[in-house]
Amino acid sequence: MPAERDLLLRDVMDRIGDKWSVTVICRLDDGPLRFNALKRAVDGITQRMLSATVRRLERDGLLTRTVHPSVPPRVEYALTDRGRSLHRVLAELVAWTEDNLDDIQQCRKRFDAGEYGAHA
Template sequence: MGTGAVPDAAAVGDSHAALLRDVMDRIGDKWSVTVICRLDAGPLRFNALKRATDGITQRMLSATVRRLERDGLISRTVEPTTPPRVEYALTARGRSLHGVLAGLVDWTERNLDDIRRDRAAYDEAGSRARSSAGSSPGGAAASWPRPSSASSPRPSAARPASTAAPPNPPTPASGSNARCGASAPTTSTCTTSTGPAPRCPST
């Protein structure tokens, strides 16, 4: 009995899942689908297949037929002519896949108008929602006016303590012992040592 290592179940599962994703990517690729559909009518040479596959470049077509040939979906036949003649045709597996794709195309044709209408309704609803959000006060597009420099009060700088000198003391009146305030009102009287004196002149 052999003693070979038993493959890990998780590794086998991961490999199967990876292959499944790769094949699904091939089936879902638009150029692969188009080439399979074009070859359903019969074998085609490379240039004829390129003309039938509108929009595909020569480099993309070369890569697409190589992948399809590797998966066994199409065959490549080279005839020994000058120059060599290369034809591509669907294999039995490719024809079975074409039957599935034809059903998918039919489903798309039946639902195309409804899909177009639903897309338009969805896009219109999204546009209205964005417009409503932009015009609302809390929306992303709302902007609040900033006060101008002319209307916004500026903070006043702190003023230093006053260092002005105190007022000068009153100057004695000329010719008497009276003392009068420098800013005394015009009705104030001066007092002398000998009695009331005449009113002080207005300052």
């Protein structure tokens, strides 16, 4: 049983650490978006990758897909409560990254220059 749980944990961490998943979750924090609006909001994502990403996020209960009866059908994606709670964690991670970005960049420069023990 613990091995199955470990596999699931790694799978979920892979999902929430995936750059497209993170970006989609962040873009949906302002409210529901239709597929094409979401695609425009996620710079560089292909239609195929966006389809796969929203499908996986829906499967994990992080977003909902709502089909509105119209011609053509209107499909909207929105974060669930679980997705919004994950967004709060991601926002903290982004804030930490922004706070440490300059220092990390300096550490990388020193490391790349051969100064291996020179960490801030």
